[in-house]
Amino acid sequence: MVSKLDLYRIFCIVGKNESFSGAAKELFMTQPAISQSIMQLEKELETRLFNRTPKGVTLTNEGSLLLEYVNSAINLIEIGEEKIAEFKNLTIGELRIGVGDTISKYFLLPQLEAFRNRYPSLKLKIENGTTDALISLLKSGEVDIVVCNLPVVDDALNVRPCMDIHDTFVYGDKYRKLLARPIGFHELAKLPLIFLEPSSNSRKYVEDFLLSKGVKISPEFELGSHDLVVEFARINMGIACVTREFTEDYLESGVLQEVQLKGEIPRRSIGVCSLKSVPLSPASTRFLELLVRE
Amino acid sequence: MVSKLDLYRIFCIVGKNESFSGAAKELFMTQPAISQSIMQLEKELETRLFNRTPKGVTLTNEGSLLLEYVNSAINLIEIGEEKIAEFKNLTIGELRIGVGDTISKYFLLPQLEAFRNRYPSLKLKIENGTTDALISLLKSGEVDIVVCNLPVVDDALNVRPCMDIHDTFVYGDKYRKLLARPIGFHELAKLPLIFLEPSSNSRKYVEDFLLSKGVKISPEFELGSHDLVVEFARINMGIACVTREFTEDYLESGVLQEVQLKGEIPRRSIGVCSLKSVPLSPASTRFLELLVRE
DNA sequence: CTTACCATATAACCACCTCTTATATCCATT
DNA sequence: AATGGATATAAGAGGTGGTTATATGGTAAG
Numbered sequence: 001m002v003s004k005l006d007l008y009r010i011f012c013i014v015g016k017n018e019s020f021s022g023a024a025k026e027l028f029m030t031q032p033a034i035s036q037s038i039m040q041l042e043k044e045l046e047t048r049l050f051n052r053t054p055k056g057v058t059l060t061n062e063g064s065l066l067l068e069y070v071n072s073a074i075n076l077i078e079i080g081e082e083k084i085a086e087f088k089n090l091t092i093g094e095l096r097i098g099v100g101d102t103i104s105k106y107f108l109l110p111q112l113e114a115f116r117n118r119y120p121s122l123k124l125k126i127e128n129g130t131t132d133a134l135i136s137l138l139k140s141g142e143v144d145i146v147v148c149n150l151p152v153v154d155d156a157l158n159v160r161p162c163m164d165i166h167d168t169f170v171y172g173d174k175y176r177k178l179l180a181r182p183i184g185f186h187e188l189a190k191l192p193l194i195f196l197e198p199s200s201n202s203r204k205y206v207e208d209f210l211l212s213k214g215v216k217i218s219p220e221f222e223l224g225s226h227d228l229v230v231e232f233a234r235i236n237m238g239i240a241c242v243t244r245e246f247t248e249d250y251l252e253s254g255v256l257q258e259v260q261l262k263g264e265i266p267r268r269s270i271g272v273c274s275l276k277s278v279p280l281s282p283a284s285t286r287f288l289e290l291l292v293r294e
Numbered sequence: 295m296v297s298k299l300d301l302y303r304i305f306c307i308v309g310k311n312e313s314f315s316g317a318a319k320e321l322f323m324t325q326p327a328i329s330q331s332i333m334q335l336e337k338e339l340e341t342r343l344f345n346r347t348p349k350g351v352t353l354t355n356e357g358s359l360l361l362e363y364v365n366s367a368i369n370l371i372e373i374g375e376e377k378i379a380e381f382k383n384l385t386i387g388e389l390r391i392g393v394g395d396t397i398s399k400y401f402l403l404p405q406l407e408a409f410r411n412r413y414p415s416l417k418l419k420i421e422n423g424t425t426d427a428l429i430s431l432l433k434s435g436e437v438d439i440v441v442c443n444l445p446v447v448d449d450a451l452n453v454r455p456c457m458d459i460h461d462t463f464v465y466g467d468k469y470r471k472l473l474a475r476p477i478g479f480h481e482l483a484k485l486p487l488i489f490l491e492p493s494s495n496s497r498k499y500v501e502d503f504l505l506s507k508g509v510k511i512s513p514e515f516e517l518g519s520h521d522l523v524v525e526f527a528r529i530n531m532g533i534a535c536v537t538r539e540f541t542e543d544y545l546e547s548g549v550l551q552e553v554q555l556k557g558e559i560p561r562r563s564i565g566v567c568s569l570k571s572v573p574l575s576p577a578s579t580r581f582l583e584l585l586v587r588e
Numbered sequence: 589c590t591t592a593c594c595a596t597a598t599a600a601c602c603a604c605c606t607c608t609t610a611t612a613t614c615c616a617t618t
Numbered sequence: 619a620a621t622g623g624a625t626a627t628a629a630g631a632g633g634t635g636g637t638t639a640t641a642t643g644g645t646a647a648g
Binding site for chain 1: 299345354359374378
């Protein structure tokens with residue numbers, strides 16, 4: 001096998017030009033350089049590739065045959081390079097993200113819609129799950145970025161917050177009189193509470209916060225999705241712990257109302273996580289730019 | 295376009311191994327060299343091709359796509375190199391020779407037969423004509439070598455003699471009594487002579503020789519082929535000037551007999567000519583070796 | 589939890605190789 | 619015969635690709 005593939009590029013150009021000096025011009029090199037390169041190639045192949053004539057060179061049968069293959073090969077490589085360029089253009093490729101269910105519906109959906117309109121040929125792959133599960137997917141390489149509730153503390157990850165959210169408690173008509181005035185956390189804990197499952201990041205956050213205030217909750221209901229929690233509040237099953245930003249429709253229309261608390265639950269953020277050790281794909285980079293620009 | 299094609303060979307090996315150090319072993323290089331090469335390629339393409347992991351590297355989507363093309367390209371080049379090797383093996387290619395008619399039948403035919411048996415997949419192209427015409431074909435590149443009667447004086451040609459031949463005069467039964475004793479050149483000239491056409495090299499040679507002895511011939515018959523000349527002698531149309539080596543069948547069987555001359559016509563040679571300026575193809579080289587080995 | 593090993597990254601250095609300049613040579617054409 | 623255009627050859631310089639040495643990081647085993 002010929003050691004220097006670069007010689008083949010020169011061979012290719014010379015073959016097309018049937019001239020060393022012509023090829024030299026095209027390659028921005030000098031004629032002796034071409035001459036030496038071809039001589040080296042001929043030496044390595046132990047085959048005369050060109051017949052030298054006073055007015056240039058002509059391919060031998062061997063050279064002619066070889067040129068067919070080499071030309072195709074170089075074209076293939078150029079096509080490969082073009083494909084790479086398309087990756088960078090975001091005209092091909094895929095975006096693989098992991099995202100919590102609630103976030104996906106209320107926060108990410110519009111972003112994804114805009115992204116898809118902008119880059120319609122990109123494939124989208126979206127995984128749902130808890131924050132922990134998503135981080136696992138991220139680390140195992142099944143998704144490129146994860147959008148989830150913060151805080152996420154993991155030294156292997158880049159974490160960028162992209163939206164603030166607020167935990168709050170809401171109720172339906174039935175509790176309107178009862179909750180007309182502000183209440184403290186201890187009072188709150190005695191009401192029939194509707195929460196997400198204990199494994200959810202949001203639930204943990206609020207529960208931990210209340211614990212830090214010396215308040216232990218024991219919810220009447222532990223539900224699998226934020227939507228369900230909201231609906232349970234609407235049908236007056238109790239006081240629901242929800243994300244204000246994802247419940248705005250109900251709050252604005254007056255179907256649900258917020259509990260006035262004596263004391264505030266600190267805001268949290270939604271953030272986007274990626275692996276420090278793995279550079280982002282072009283598609284992921286672009287999408288991440290969209291998210292954090294907000 | 296990436297400037298260094300060599301980087302792609304390294305990329306290819308790394309892609310197969312999914313390891314820099316593994317590829318380094320396969321390429322008999324060190325790991326840092328691989329590392330630098332891939333980094334250079336990634337820089338030129340502005341694209342990450344591999345994800346670095348603690349236990350090696352893995353292809354990114356971009357790298358994976360590129361590898362398909364590059365791998366095919368390198369395979370193509372290798373196939374091309376194999377084809378070249380086949381040329382050298384004489385398993386493909388062609389032998390193009392020019393040869394005088396007489397020579398082709400009596401001298402070259404057995405050689406060609408042997409050559410074809412030895413290298414059956416080579417294509418043969420055989421041109422006939424006078425020496426002058428053949429030399430023209432040689433110079434215009436339509437044939438690789440020419441086998442013809444010497445002398446050929448041309449500074450652009452390599453000429454190698456490969457067989458001695460002798461011009462002689464022969465006759466049939468009718469002239470047996472008349473030519474029972476040696477005769478001189480002048481006597482010969484008075485007999486009814488059968489010659490090749492004046493343009494033929496053999497005819498010119500003998501005619502010139504006789505002229506140098508002060509003898510001018512005027513043949514009764516001027517024929518187009520050596521075979522015809524021989525046949526005319528056999529049917530007793532006259533005394534034929536022939537090449538002894540190509541008439542041996544008739545002489546040995548007694549159908550024809552040689553004129554005893556007082557004085558000898560110097561022997562000539564058959565030679566093989568090739569262009570000095572154009573290196574011989576593998577097939578021609580081999581065939582020429584066969585010819586001059588005799 | 590710490591250590592050891594195996595992977596890649598980085599830095600510095602050196603030798604070789606490739607390209608350049610300069611010149612020769614050959615052939616064809618005027 | 620001379621000129622122009624093509625390739626070949628020679629020699630020199632610079633850059634590049636490779637080396638060694640070392641750092642860094644992560645996993646697995648003790």
